[in-house]
Amino acid sequence: xxxxxxxxxxxxxxxxxxxxxxxxxxxxxxxxxxxxxxxxxxxxxxxxxxxxxxxxxxxxxxxxxxxxxxxxxxxxxxxxxxxxxxxxxxxxxxxxxxxxxxxxxxxxxxxxxxxxxxxxx
Amino acid sequence: xxxxxxxxxxxxxxxxxxxxxxxxxxxxxxxxxxxxxxxxxxxxxxxxxxxxxxxxxxxxxxxxxxxxxxxxxxxxxxxxxxxxxxxxxxxxxxxxxxxxxxxxxxxxxx
Numbered sequence: 001x002x003x004x005x006x007x008x009x010x011x012x013x014x015x016x017x018x019x020x021x022x023x024x025x026x027x028x029x030x031x032x033x034x035x036x037x038x039x040x041x042x043x044x045x046x047x048x049x050x051x052x053x054x055x056x057x058x059x060x061x062x063x064x065x066x067x068x069x070x071x072x073x074x075x076x077x078x079x080x081x082x083x084x085x086x087x088x089x090x091x092x093x094x095x096x097x098x099x100x101x102x103x104x105x106x107x108x109x110x111x112x113x114x115x116x117x118x119x120x121x
Numbered sequence: 122x123x124x125x126x127x128x129x130x131x132x133x134x135x136x137x138x139x140x141x142x143x144x145x146x147x148x149x150x151x152x153x154x155x156x157x158x159x160x161x162x163x164x165x166x167x168x169x170x171x172x173x174x175x176x177x178x179x180x181x182x183x184x185x186x187x188x189x190x191x192x193x194x195x196x197x198x199x200x201x202x203x204x205x206x207x208x209x210x211x212x213x214x215x216x217x218x219x220x221x222x223x224x225x226x227x228x229x230x231x
Binding site: 001035037044045046047052057059061095100101105106107109110111112113114 | 124153155159161166167168169172173178208210212213214216217218219220221222223225226
């Protein structure tokens, strides 16, 4: 069965870095685009970033552009989110999600359980 | 990259029908027909309930239905049940590789 397991969250000081991982299993990881979505405490879902199935295209929300980098290692079935220059408003649960669709349409059919990132001094 | 607009809360009695709106612009919801909807219970990951505007994934109750008119997508829950009490989010492509969610709607079963 499809499984997505995030890891790497924790408490980090403002300005520092953190790398999240999302280990995928139960499907052909290299055949699917993948997204990161976050949810601040008590708030709604916020789209963060997307990476094409082969890593050829990446797009970011304005709120993280220039600070976060999405990447993947298809040989390890793993998605990553490198987060630099972290700010307090990056505090959130970060979910990875499998994407079904094309360039301008689609949906998330599987989600991980999320990993909590807290940015605080 | 503005969030799609959803009502903060909607409530209904068991057995009733409720509708949640998701209003965007001609650059997102209005341009792309395929809004998706997600249900999220407290402390849980979101769950896909409507894809491609109006399709239900396998295992999702037929009490959930989706539609769209111009810049507004809608999710209708018919025959409201206690288990439907959750947060609901819409999501749309917004162009330029960017995706956007609605602000979320808390559904309360009275």
